[in-house]
Amino acid sequence: MIQKKDLEIVEVLLFMGEKRYRVRIKNTNIVFNVHAEDSNEAIEKTLELIQKVGLTEEALAKLRGEGTG
DSSP states (O other), X not given: OOOGGGEEEEEEEEETXXXXXXXXXXXXXXXXXXXXXXXXXXXXXXXXXXXHHTOOHHHHHHXXXXXXX
C-alpha cells in the first residue's frame, strides 16, 4: 500500500482562485494535481486517488524496474 512517506509535494499554485497541489510519487514521474486547503489535505486526497485508480506497490515496483531479475 502506498503511504504518505511515498509522496512529495512538488508544486503549490493558485489556479482560478483555487489552491492546487502537484503531488508526486517518489522515484516516479507520476504526478497528481489536487485541490486542497493545505498540504496535509493534498496528501490525503492523493492517497484517495491512488486507491481509486488501483495503483499498488507491486505495479510501482514494475514501473521502477525493481525485481526484474
